[in-house]
Amino acid sequence: MISFTPLKTLQNVEFRNLLTGRFFIVLAFRMLATLLGWWVYELTKDPFSIGLIGLSEVIPAVSCALYAGHVIDMNEKKKLLLICNYAYIFLISLLLIPSFLKVEMHFTGHQITYFIYAVIFFTGIIRAFIGPILPSMIPKIVKKENLPNAITLNQATFLISSVCGHATGGFLIGYFGIKWTLVVIILLIFIASLFFWQLNKQYSEYKKESINVVESMREGIMYIFKTKEILGALCLDMFAVLFGGAVAMIPVFATDILNVGAEGFGLLNAASDIGSMCIITILSIIPLRKNQGKILLTVVAGFGICIIGFGLSKLYWLSFMFLVLSGMLDGISVVIRGTIVQLKTPDHIRGRVLSVNSIFIMSSNEMGQFESGLTAKLLGVIRSVVFGGSMTVLIAMIVGITNPKLRKMQY
Structure with a gap:
C-alpha cells in the first residue's frame, strides 16, 4: 500500500526550510571538494597531494567530534548552525585571495597548496560541529510518527545534492574557472543560511554550569x-x-x-x-x-x-x-x-x-x-x-x- 506520509512531512514549513538549506550547503561542499581536487592536482601534478586534502579535513573533524557533540547538546542549535555556516563562508572566502591574486602576489603552486591545506584544516573543525547539528534538529521539527520518513527525505536530499554538486562543480570549473566557481560556492552557502534563519530556536535542556565537559562526552559514549x-x-x-x-x-x-x-x-x-x-x-x-x-x-x-x-x-x-x-x-x-x-x-x-x-x-x-x-x-x-x-x-x-x-x- 502506497503511503502519502512524504506529502504530510513536507507540509511542515520548518522541515522544508531545513531540507532546502541542507541541499544548498551540501551542494556547495561537494562542489568545493571537486574544485579542490582539481586545483591541487593542477598546482602539483601529484596524485598524493589530492589525498592530503581529505586528511587535512578528517584529522581535525574526528579529533573535535566528541567535544562538538557536547557543545551541540549544551547550546541553542540554530545559533550554533548559523555560526558554523558563516564561519565556512569566511574560510572559503580566504581561498579567493590566491585564486584572484596569484600573479599579483607572486604565489607559487606549493605556497597555494599549503594555504589550501591550512584552510581545509579549519573547515574540518567546523565540519565536526555542523555534521551532527542538522540531523539532531529533525526530531524536534517533525512528529515522531513522521520521523522515519523525514530521515528518508533528509538522506534523499543529501544524495541528490551530492551528485549534483560533483557534476555542477566540474561544469563550472570547465566553463568559468576556479575563482568564479569559488564565488558560486560561497553564494550557495550564503543562500543556505537564509533558510536556516527561518528555523525555530532549539534550546538545551541542560544548565551549562552544572555539566563537566569530560563527563558529558563520556555520557554520550x-x-x-x-x-x-x-x-x-x-x-x-x-x-x-x-x-x-x-x-x-x-x-x-x-x-x-x-x-x-x-x-x-x-x-x-x-x-x-x-x-x-x-x-x-x-x-x-x-x-x-x-x-x-x-x-x-x-x-x-x-x-x-x-x-x-x-x-x-x-x-x-x-x-x-x-x-x-x-x-x-x-x-x-x-x-x-x-x-x-x-x-x-x-x-x-x-x-x-x-x-x-x-x-x-x-x-x-x-x-x-x-x-x-x-x-x-x-x-x-x-x-x-x-x-x-x-x-x-x-x-x-x-x-x-x-x-x-x-x-x-x-x-
Whole structure:
C-alpha cells in the first residue's frame, strides 16, 4: 500500500526550510571538494597531494567530534548552525585571495597548496560541529510518527545534492574557472543560511554550569555502548564502509580489467549513487513497516555479496549492475540505521550520539580507502575487493548472531 506520509512531512514549513538549506550547503561542499581536487592536482601534478586534502579535513573533524557533540547538546542549535555556516563562508572566502591574486602576489603552486591545506584544516573543525547539528534538529521539527520518513527525505536530499554538486562543480570549473566557481560556492552557502534563519530556536535542556565537559562526552559514549541497537547499527555502518570500499578501486577496474575508458569510468563511479537515489525515492513513498532489524542485517550482507560479484565480474554491464544493486542495498541500510539512531536517542544526548556516529562514518570512509589500497597492494586488486566483500558479509553475520536486540528491532 502506497503511503502519502512524504506529502504530510513536507507540509511542515520548518522541515522544508531545513531540507532546502541542507541541499544548498551540501551542494556547495561537494562542489568545493571537486574544485579542490582539481586545483591541487593542477598546482602539483601529484596524485598524493589530492589525498592530503581529505586528511587535512578528517584529522581535525574526528579529533573535535566528541567535544562538538557536547557543545551541540549544551547550546541553542540554530545559533550554533548559523555560526558554523558563516564561519565556512569566511574560510572559503580566504581561498579567493590566491585564486584572484596569484600573479599579483607572486604565489607559487606549493605556497597555494599549503594555504589550501591550512584552510581545509579549519573547515574540518567546523565540519565536526555542523555534521551532527542538522540531523539532531529533525526530531524536534517533525512528529515522531513522521520521523522515519523525514530521515528518508533528509538522506534523499543529501544524495541528490551530492551528485549534483560533483557534476555542477566540474561544469563550472570547465566553463568559468576556479575563482568564479569559488564565488558560486560561497553564494550557495550564503543562500543556505537564509533558510536556516527561518528555523525555530532549539534550546538545551541542560544548565551549562552544572555539566563537566569530560563527563558529558563520556555520557554520550557510554549511552551508545549500553544501547545495543545503536551500537550494532554503528558497527555495521563502520565495517561495511571499511571493508566494502570497492569504489576506491573503480578507476583500476575501468582501465585495466573492464577496459572501458573514461566514459565507462564515469558511469561506474555514479552507479552506486544511482542505486541509492532510486531506492531512497521508493522508500520515501513506500516506507518499511516492520522487521527493520532483520532487513538491516540482510541488506548489509547483500551489499557484501554485491561487492564480491563486482570484484569477480569481467563484464562491464554486470559490474555496473552489481554497483547499482549495492547502492540500493546501502540506501536501505542508511535509512534504517539513521532511523534507529534517532528513535533510540533521547533529545538531551542526541548531539553527542550523532557526533560519535560522525566519527564512525568519517573514520571508516578514510580508513576504507586506505584498507582498499593496502589490500590491493598485498593481494591484488580483484582479491582485495573479494576479500572486502567477504568481510562485510562476515561482519553482518557476527552482528546478527551477537546482537539479538538489533535483530529484533522494529519501529
